[in-house]
Structure formats: structure tokens, C-alpha cells
Amino acid sequence: MSSLDMRELAYYEAKFEALREILAADERVHLIGGTFLSLSPRRKLFSDLAGRYPDRVLAPPISELGFCGLATGAAMAGLRPVVDLSTGSFIFEAWPQVVNEAANAFYMSGGQTRAPVVFHLFHGLRGGGAAQHSASPQAMLWNCPGLEIVLPASPRDVKGLLKTAIASDNPTIFIDHVQLLETRGPVPEEDEAIPFGVAEVKRRGRDVTVIATSYMVQRSLTVAGRLASEGIEVEVVDPRTLVPLDFPALMASVEKTGRVVIVDETHQSCGVAAELAARIAEAGFDRLKAPIRRVATLDVPVPYSEPLEDFIGPSEARIVDAVKAVLR
Amino acid sequence: MTVVLPQLPRETLLDFCRRMLVIRHFEERLIALHDAGNFRGHYHVYIGQEATGVAALSCLAADDYIFTTHRNHGHLLGRGAEPGRLFAEILGRRDGYNQGKGGSFHAAAAGLGFLHTSGVVAGIIPLATGTAYASKALRNRRVTLCCFGDGALEEGAAPEALNLASLWKLPVLFLCENNGKYGAGRAVGTAQSDSMAIYPLTDLPRAYKIPAREIDGSDSGAVHEAVSQAVNEIRGGAGPRFIETQTVRWPGSETNWPAIPTPTNISLAWDVDAVPDKAREWYRASDPLLIFVRELVAAKQARREELAALEREIKESIAAAERFALASPYPKPEEALKDVFA
Numbered sequence: 001m002s003s004l005d006m007r008e009l010a011y012y013e014a015k016f017e018a019l020r021e022i023l024a025a026d027e028r029v030h031l032i033g034g035t036f037l038s039l040s041p042r043r044k045l046f047s048d049l050a051g052r053y054p055d056r057v058l059a060p061p062i063s064e065l066g067f068c069g070l071a072t073g074a075a076m077a078g079l080r081p082v083v084d085l086s087t088g089s090f091i092f093e094a095w096p097q098v099v100n101e102a103a104n105a106f107y108m109s110g111g112q113t114r115a116p117v118v119f120h121l122f123h124g125l126r127g128g129g130a131a132q133h134s135a136s137p138q139a140m141l142w143n144c145p146g147l148e149i150v151l152p153a154s155p156r157d158v159k160g161l162l163k164t165a166i167a168s169d170n171p172t173i174f175i176d177h178v179q180l181l182e183t184r185g186p187v188p189e190e191d192e193a194i195p196f197g198v199a200e201v202k203r204r205g206r207d208v209t210v211i212a213t214s215y216m217v218q219r220s221l222t223v224a225g226r227l228a229s230e231g232i233e234v235e236v237v238d239p240r241t242l243v244p245l246d247f248p249a250l251m252a253s254v255e256k257t258g259r260v261v262i263v264d265e266t267h268q269s270c271g272v273a274a275e276l277a278a279r280i281a282e283a284g285f286d287r288l289k290a291p292i293r294r295v296a297t298l299d300v301p302v303p304y305s306e307p308l309e310d311f312i313g314p315s316e317a318r319i320v321d322a323v324k325a326v327l328r
Numbered sequence: 329m330t331v332v333l334p335q336l337p338r339e340t341l342l343d344f345c346r347r348m349l350v351i352r353h354f355e356e357r358l359i360a361l362h363d364a365g366n367f368r369g370h371y372h373v374y375i376g377q378e379a380t381g382v383a384a385l386s387c388l389a390a391d392d393y394i395f396t397t398h399r400n401h402g403h404l405l406g407r408g409a410e411p412g413r414l415f416a417e418i419l420g421r422r423d424g425y426n427q428g429k430g431g432s433f434h435a436a437a438a439g440l441g442f443l444h445t446s447g448v449v450a451g452i453i454p455l456a457t458g459t460a461y462a463s464k465a466l467r468n469r470r471v472t473l474c475c476f477g478d479g480a481l482e483e484g485a486a487p488e489a490l491n492l493a494s495l496w497k498l499p500v501l502f503l504c505e506n507n508g509k510y511g512a513g514r515a516v517g518t519a520q521s522d523s524m525a526i527y528p529l530t531d532l533p534r535a536y537k538i539p540a541r542e543i544d545g546s547d548s549g550a551v552h553e554a555v556s557q558a559v560n561e562i563r564g565g566a567g568p569r570f571i572e573t574q575t576v577r578w579p580g581s582e583t584n585w586p587a588i589p590t591p592t593n594i595s596l597a598w599d600v601d602a603v604p605d606k607a608r609e610w611y612r613a614s615d616p617l618l619i620f621v622r623e624l625v626a627a628k629q630a631r632r633e634e635l636a637a638l639e640r641e642i643k644e645s646i647a648a649a650e651r652f653a654l655a656s657p658y659p660k661p662e663e664a665l666k667d668v669f670a
Contacts, residue, residue: 030465066454066488073458076443077393079465101451105444110426111667112438145668169670
């Protein structure tokens with residue numbers, strides 16, 4: 001179906017639909033936690049849903065380590081738990097269970113035991129989150145083999161990727177962003193599971209490839225629209241999942257344009273952009289017409305005050321500068 | 329000696345004895361294999377706790393779940409794991425339970441209910457509440473037995489999981505195997521260690537409103553009675569239970585690497601003169617295997633010669649298992665890249 005024929009939904013509505021359908025379709029699905037739609041007023045929708053499934057939507061104590069381990073164990077024994085960690089920073093409280101138990105279970109058992117658990121969190125600069133409520137842990141998690149990492153950026157993607165996350169037999173980190181919740185876009189009426197490991201070109205362009213993840217996809221699309229009026233055609237490619245990674249799709253765009261900017265909210269050093277840049281340089285250095293540019297969060301703890309937070313994040317201005325720099 | 333045999337049929341008692349002998353002779357050979365350079369890395373043995381594991385596991389149903397730790401050999405073998413495949417795993421061979429990906433710390437046998445064995449002391453405690461949560465949700469009456477050491481209670485995962493288990497009335501038995509009874513330099517009745525403020529340890533689960541008991545872990549009758557009662561209550565929907573079994577630490581594990589003071593032979597049940605002075609008291613008074621053997625004979629449930637024959641048979645089967653493991657090939661190097669994802 002072409003997106004022109006589809007109804008339009010807000011991101012939070014598409015995500016809510018996915019949660020509602022998943023709960024209705026599969027009794028093995030249990031949701032642990034209550035901020036899947038964030039703490040915004042949209043959470044009312046979720047609390048109504050929770051009321052309909054009192055045995056399968058649980059409000060746990062503030063024990064991230066405990067309930068992430070509980071969900072992992074429940075997954076090993078046949079359930080499909082989805083754990084809400086709320087703010088991405090809180091996954092650090094659960095780190096041993098996520099990266100040392102869940103991620104290793106299948107491999108370490110020699111393929112005997114699957115742990116199909118989903119860890120859901122909101123990452124990134126949310127506006128005033130400061131250093132302890134703004135983390136983007138996906139680069140650290142990418143350094144832990146055994147975890148699938150999913151980063152939706154549109155209403156259609158959040159619904160379709162959540163469906164796939166539930167069906168996956170692996171531990172999956174579902175990384176959302178509160179700034180996406182009000183984004184509107186086409187979403188098919190029918191059930192659609194978007195496979196992991198399939199990137200999407202969110203905007204076609206011939207001059208520069210911008211690889212962006214999560215909320216940075218939307219920001220890059222805004223920048224691409226502005227630059228088009230200056231005659232610069234930016235191609236925005238969204239990997240949608242880091243693990244598995246659709247590297248061929250990224251390289252296809254890089255080979256077309258020869259110029260790459262990577263926009264991502266993890267910190268710059270050893271971040272998502274760093275890894276993507278390294279892979280592109282290894283695979284296609286001779287196709288590049290300019291050095292790869294990263295637009296990532298600067299290497300400082302996230303500050304509280306608005307101008308400070310704006311300064312360190314991958315702002316529109318920094319994306320524009322980077323695109324123009326690779327065109328020089 | 330206050331120990332009593334479990335009130336069970338003779339065949340069951342002989343089965344207990346067989347399983348304890350399997351564990352003991354497996355691990356004594358494992359120590360020899362290590363000392364001969366057949367595998368790398370640190371490892372931990374279950375010697376001295378056999379009565380706890382064998383009696384506790386006998387109370388479970390075939391489809392119940394068991395979680396264990398770095399000290400897992402006794403639990404797997406007590407549940408009927410193949411010694412050859414367990415040796416192979418520890419030796420890093422292809423026929424190991426985990427195909428050589430886990431080793432001693434992580435031996436798992438999903439078919440026996442051991443889904444995942446963690447080498448982090450409290451790593452399994454939240455996971456065990458999870459299988460229990462699933463059993464409750466799926467109403468399949470499965471119980472989870474979660475075996476860990478006293479040190480596990482020092483990690484934050486333990487209290488978080490105890491709280492969840494109690495709050496949600498999960499069907500899990502926490503079996504804390506405290507092998508530090510009368511630990512070096514500690515007087516009976518004083519604080520258990522310099523690393524845990526809570527004493528007795530059962531004060532921790534009690535604080536979370538989980539019924540808890542302390543029993544002698546070298547007393548197979550006491551373990552069997554306590555665990556079967558707890559498992560029945562849990563299966564009936566009563567919520568979690570906690571049992572602390574106390575054993576005296578085997579002198580062979582007082583060093584960093586296990587070292588056998590004297591190879592076990594059931595005749596030690598009646599005469600420990602062959603044991604070096606330093607370790608003699610443990611073999612005389614605290615070895616759960618020798619206590620069990622002595623009691624079997626004293627209760628006229630078995631004759632000495634009969635048990636000696638059983639021991640010979642088991643030693644032969646352990647030798648065969650060892651040969652199987654040593655003959656098993658190493659995995660192909662590129663198998664390292666397999667099974668990251670299901």
C-alpha cells in the first residue's frame with residue numbers, strides 16, 4: 001500500500017495500537033511498567049489499557065535490576081514480557097541482568113535457552129532531563145553481543161517494529177524518544193510487522209547521505225527540507241535497527257552520493273556514529289568524496305539548563321554545518 | 329550425631345547414596361583433570377554439600393525449574409545430568425552440555441530444568457523469580473528451585489528479587505546453601521562473616537515476609553523434610569519460601585584452588601585415620617556423604633560390602649565419562665560465531 005492511501009496517526013496513537021493489539025493477540029505478552037507512552041498526558045490511554053488486563057500489565061516496585069531479571073526469567077519459561085524502564089538512564093540500574101544475563105543466555109547455554117524479552121526505554125535529550133535522565137545507552141548496548149537494538153522514528157515504524165520485537169526470540173532493546181510522540185504520519189490499518197535489519201530511505205536525495213537514528217531522523221528530515229530550498233538534495237537513511245544492521249542499504253546510499261553525515265544522539269566517542277563511520281570507511285573509503293562527519297552529542301554529561309543542553313546536542317544548525325562541510 | 333535418614337523407602341535411600349557418590353567422585357576426578365592441565369580457568373566444587381543438593385532435588389517434579397550458580401556440578405549431577413557431557417563442557421569440548429560455550433561456571437541442561445546458570449553469585453535470583461512468574465501466569469504448577477550461596481545475599485539483586493517474589497506470591501523456593509558454618513576464625517552464634525550485617529541470614533527473607541528456616545545441610549533427612557514441605561506449600565499457591573542449609577566448609581576448598589586432602593572411599597565412614605590431621609575432623613564429623621553411608625549401614629538399610637560395590641561401580645562409570653570427555657573433539661574455532669542469536 002502506498003503511504004498516500006493510508007490513514008494518518010500520531011506516533012503515540014500508533015504505538016498504543018501496537019500495544020493494544022499485542023496484548024489482545026497473545027496471552028503470553030505481559031507488560032511490566034507503566035510509562036510506555038511516557039509521563040505525558042498521553043499516558044491516560046495506557047492506564048485505561050492496563051485496567052483491562054490487570055493480570056498482564058503490572059506496576060512493579062522501583063527495582064529495575066529485579067524486574068528486568070524477572071522478565072528475562074519469565075521469557076526463558078515461555079512468556080513474552082515487555083519491560084518498561086522508562087528513562088533510558090535507568091537501564092544502568094538493571095545493567096547486570098540485561099547485559100550479563102539476558103544478552104548471554106542463548107550463547108552461553110550453547111543455544112539451549114532463549115530469552116525473548118523486550119526492554120523498552122526512552123532515550124536522549126528530552127528537555128531538562130539533565131545528566132541522569134537523558135542517556136542514550138544504545139552504543140554501550142551495541143557493545144554487548146546478543147541484544148537486538150531497535151530505534152523507531154515514525155508512527156508506522158514504531159507500530160511495525162514493536163510487532164516484530166514481540167515476535168523475536170531474542171532479547172530486544174526497544175529504544176524510543178519522547179520527542180517523537182506527537183509526530184504524525186501514515187500507518188496502515190492492517191497488521192504490519194516491519195522486519196529487523198531493513199533500513200528505510202526516509203527521503204531521497206543525490207548530494208549527501210545523512211544516516212540518522214530515532215528522533216534525529218525527524219530532525220534530519222526537517223534540515224533536508226530546508227536545504228532543498230538552497231538546492232542541496234539530502235538523502236536521509238534510517239537504519240531502524242542497529243542490531244541487526246542493514247549495512248548494504250547504508251552503503252548503497254553512500255556509493256550514490258559519496259558524502260556522508262551521521263546524526264545520532266549517543267555521545268560522540270565510541271558512539272553509534274563512530275561505529276557506523278568506521279564501517280563505512282573500512283568498506284568504502286575509495287567511494288568517499290569527503291571525510292565522514294559525525295553529528296553526535298558532545299562528550300560531556302548532559303547539562304540541565306536549556307542553552308547548555310541545546311549546545312551539546314545534534315542541533316539543526318550542527319547538521320546543516322556538517323552537510324555543508326562534506327559538500328565543500 | 330543428630331542426623332537421621334530421610335523417612336523414605338530403601339531404594340530411594342540407595343538412590344540418594346548413588347547420586348552423592350557420583351557427585352563426589354566426579355568432582356575428585358575433576359580436580360585431578362584440572363591439576364593435570366586439562367582445562368583452564370577457575371572452578372568451584374560442591375564437595376561437602378551433596379546431602380543438600382541430592383535431597384532437595386529429589387523433592388521436585390520432572391518439569392520444575394532449577395537455577396544454580398558457579399557451584400553447579402552437584403546440582404546438575406544430582407538431577408541426573410550425564411557426567412560425560414558435564415566433564416566435556418568443563419573441558420571445553422563439543423559434546424559438552426553448552427557445546428563448550430559455558431564451562432564450569434555456566435553449565436546448563438535445559439532438558440533437566442536448568443535453563444541458564446549464572447556465574448554471578450546473585451545473577452540467578454531475579455531470573456528464578458521470572459520462571460516462577462511465568463509458571464504462575466501460565467498456571468502450570470511448576471515450582472522453581474533457586475540454589476545459591478550465602479555470599480549471593482550480599483548483592484542487590486537478592487533483596488530486589490525477594491521483594492518481588494513476596495509481593496507477587498511467586499512459586500519459588502530460595503535455597504541458600506551456606507557453606508560457611510563455623511568459618512575460619514568465627515565463633516558459633518556470632519556474626520556470620522565480616523561481609524554481611526544480617527545474622528541469621530534468614531532475617532533477610534523474613535523482613536520481606538517470606539517464611540524461612542535454617543537447617544543442617546549435611547542432614548539429608550532434615551533437608552528432605554524441609555524442602556518437600558516447602559515445595560508442597562509453594563505448589564499449593566502459598567508463595568515463596570526460603571531455606572538456609574548450613575554446612576561446614578570442606579577443607580579442600582580453603583585454598584584458592586580445590587585440593588583433595590584424601591581421596592574419598594566409603595571406608596572413611598568408619599575410619600578416618602588415613603586423612604591428614606588438618607582435614608580429619610571434617611571427614612569424621614561433617615562429611616555429608618560419609619554421614620549418610622554410616623547411617624545407611626547403622627540402620628541396616630545397606631551392608632558395607634554392598635556400598636563398597638556401588639562405589640566401585642560409580643568410580644568405573646566416572647572413569648568412562650572422563651574418557652568420553654577427553655575423546656570429545658574441541659569445537660571448530662568458527663563455531664565461536666554461532667548462536668549469538670536464536
